[in-house]
Amino acid sequence: MASFALGKYIPYKTPIHRMDPRVKVLGMIFLMVAVFFSYSTFSMTFSVMGAIALFIIVIMIISKTSFLKLLRSLKSLWFMIIFLLIIYVVVPKNDVTEMHVAFAIKGYNFYWESFLDAARILLRLVLMIGLSMVLTATTSPLDLTYALEWYMTPLKVIGFPAHIIAMTISLALRFIPTILEDVNRIMKAQTSRGVDFEHGGFGKKIKAIISLIIPLFVSAFIRSDELANAMECRGYDPNGKRTKYRKMHFKWSDALALVVVAAILGGCIYMKVINFDLFNILLGEGAVL
Amino acid sequence: MPIVFSNVFHCYNPKSPYSFNALNDINMTIDEGKFIAIVGRTGSGKTTLVQHMNALLKPTQGKVEINGYVNSSNKKERTKKIGGLRQEVGMVFQFPEYQLFEETVLKDVAFGPKNFGATKEEAEEAAKAAMARVGLDESFYERSPFQLSGGEKRKVAIAGILAMNPKILVVDEPTAGLDPQASKDTMNLFKEILASGTTIILVSHDMDIVSEYADEVIVMENGKVAKQCTPEELFGVSLSEYSLDNPHTYKFAEELRKKGLNIPTTSLKNVDELAKAIKENIHG
Numbered sequence: 069m070a071s072f073a074l075g076k077y078i079p080y081k082t083p084i085h086r087m088d089p090r091v092k093v094l095g096m097i098f099l100m101v102a103v104f105f106s107y108s109t110f111s112m113t114f115s116v117m118g119a120i121a122l123f124i125i126v127i128m129i130i131s132k133t134s135f136l137k138l139l140r141s142l143k144s145l146w147f148m149i150i151f152l153l154i155i156y157v158v159v160p161k162n163d164v165t166e167m168h169v170a171f172a173i174k175g176y177n178f179y180w181e182s183f184l185d186a187a188r189i190l191l192r193l194v195l196m197i198g199l200s201m202v203l204t205a206t207t208s209p210l211d212l213t214y215a216l217e218w219y220m221t222p223l224k225v226i227g228f229p230a231h232i233i234a235m236t237i238s239l240a241l242r243f244i245p246t247i248l249e250d251v252n253r254i255m256k257a258q259t260s261r262g263v264d265f266e267h268g269g270f271g272k273k274i275k276a277i278i279s280l281i282i283p284l285f286v287s288a289f290i291r292s293d294e295l296a297n298a299m300e301c302r303g304y305d306p307n308g309k310r311t312k313y314r315k316m317h318f319k320w321s322d323a324l325a326l327v328v329v330a331a332i333l334g335g336c337i338y339m340k341v342i343n344f345d346l347f348n349i350l351l352g353e354g355a356v357l
Numbered sequence: 358m359p360i361v362f363s364n365v366f367h368c369y370n371p372k373s374p375y376s377f378n379a380l381n382d383i384n385m386t387i388d389e390g391k392f393i394a395i396v397g398r399t400g401s402g403k404t405t406l407v408q409h410m411n412a413l414l415k416p417t418q419g420k421v422e423i424n425g426y427v428n429s430s431n432k433k434e435r436t437k438k439i440g441g442l443r444q445e446v447g448m449v450f451q452f453p454e455y456q457l458f459e460e461t462v463l464k465d466v467a468f469g470p471k472n473f474g475a476t477k478e479e480a481e482e483a484a485k486a487a488m489a490r491v492g493l494d495e496s497f498y499e500r501s502p503f504q505l506s507g508g509e510k511r512k513v514a515i516a517g518i519l520a521m522n523p524k525i526l527v528v529d530e531p532t533a534g535l536d537p538q539a540s541k542d543t544m545n546l547f548k549e550i551l552a553s554g555t556t557i558i559l560v561s562h563d564m565d566i567v568s569e570y571a572d573e574v575i576v577m578e579n580g581k582v583a584k585q586c587t588p589e590e591l592f593g594v595s596l597s598e599y600s601l602d603n604p605h606t607y608k609f610a611e612e613l614r615k616k617g618l619n620i621p622t623t624s625l626k627n628v629d630e631l632a633k634a635i636k637e638n639i640h641g
Contacts (some may be wrong), residue, residue: 262444
């Protein structure tokens with residue numbers, strides 16, 4: 069089960085772990101938006117993204133999020149990455165006024181800009197995965213749902229069932245490890261009966277998967293039934309008002325973190341809006357990079 | 358062929374905060390043709406231990422040798438096609454009824470032999486024989502395994518392993534959740550299987566069962582083998598340090614001894630033997 073690196077909570081005790089989950093969720097959204105901007109020139113775009121990347125790397129080091137796991141989750145996306153690269157390189161964008169030909173094969177031009185575009189997309193992808201990894205690795209699923217519920221609370225005014233949605237999410241999250249355990253157990257039981265989940269042709273693989281899926285469904289239904297009964301027995305009422313066992317605390321450090329992240333986003337928006345070009349200012353008007 | 362553990366370590370989730378050493382330097386030999394009970398508190402490493410016997414788990418360090426197969430942490434030492442080992446060491450899991458999936462009982466029981474290369478006819482033959490052994494008659498062949506009662510499901514699951522004709526049968530808490538009669542039937546089934554020359558390895562908490570059926574007991578404690586001895590040698594010593602309790606027959610005999618009855622305590626395997634001992638003491 070080692071391949072489920074993305075989205076697994078790892079209980080270290082770092083400042084990032086101790087942060088208010090609400091701040092973490094909002095901070096991640098801010099940083100993701102910042103990652104998505106592109107600026108007047110490629111050199112500007114890459115410098116700003118590089119700076120954000122540095123910031124994210126620092127966060128990853130502080131929160132003890134493993135870089136190896138980030139690389140591993142990229143490995144499972146290799147097909148999408150290759151596909152993106154090919155599309156970007158083969159189909160050049162027309163909206164860039166100046167295109168520089170890198171090389172040509174049989175009269176078909178390949179442009180430097182296309183490669184840069186592809187690199188930008190790739191970098192964005194890596195940063196986004198890194199960010200979401202930091203969030204899920206440092207925030208327990210329960211805290212995450214509390215944060216989501218808190219953000220959904222204002223919608224209660226228009227009759228949005230914030231609590232029910234949050235409960236559904238937290239139940240779903242709560243059952244991920246349980247179901248993975250079931251998968252593990254059933255796989256072992258069927259392996260003992262001679263099923264080979266790793267080798268064998270297509271037909272054998274299908275048969276192997278069926279021997280896993282059917283018992284898994286059966287036990288998932290039994291579990292959900294039992295859970296529903298247990299909740300009923302303890303008087304669960306989806307519309308009831310309830311207090312929380314664990315309160316979320318907004319600390320000064322959280323405020324500071326929020327200010328830093330908001331400043332990054334603000335800076336990015338400002339640079340985007342005024343078409344800021346640092347290199348143009350440094351190297352003088354009209355300098356070409 | 359005996360099962361030999363040499364310096365076996367097993368660590369779950371190594372190099373992470375969840376890292377847990379389930380087995381710490383296991384060295385032992387399990388002889389052929391015996392009824393072996395593995396006991397110990399929850400989390401002492403019993404299940405992890407038995408899962409090394411058919412290569413479901415690979416040791417983090419050390420090796421296990423079974424019938425010429427080597428399950429080793431060292432890639433060079435490890436038998437290449439270790440899957441064959443699983444036919445020789447049949448493993449019945451705790452709550453095995455959750456592994457059933459075919460449309461009919463017969464098909465499900467025949468699933469194992471078919472995976473190990475038997476033809477459809479051979480597999481069905483083996484399945485019918487195995488079902489007869491566990492006491493499921495022909496009326497069960499075409500029924501859906503999902504319509505059976507809990508006890509019947511468990512019988513089907515056990516038959517599914519027996520159909521592979523294993524030389525060693527590992528059973529993990531086979532009587533958990535069964536009514537007294539069903540658990541007695543199940544244990545007698547294992548006794549019969551033992552008589553046919555199959556080694557039985559039983560993981561259990563129930564000391565009454567251990568005292569009645571086991572030839573040898575392995576006590577696990579914190580991922581180590583704390584004791585390997587006969588049941589008689591085990592009972593009477595302070596079992597509570599392993600979170601274990603003496604069997605009822607032992608406790609009953611002990612009370613009688615305190616009242617002045619001169620009867621043996623540790624060698625009594627079940628209630629019948631206890632009754633006999635009391636009778637002999639009174640009349641003799």
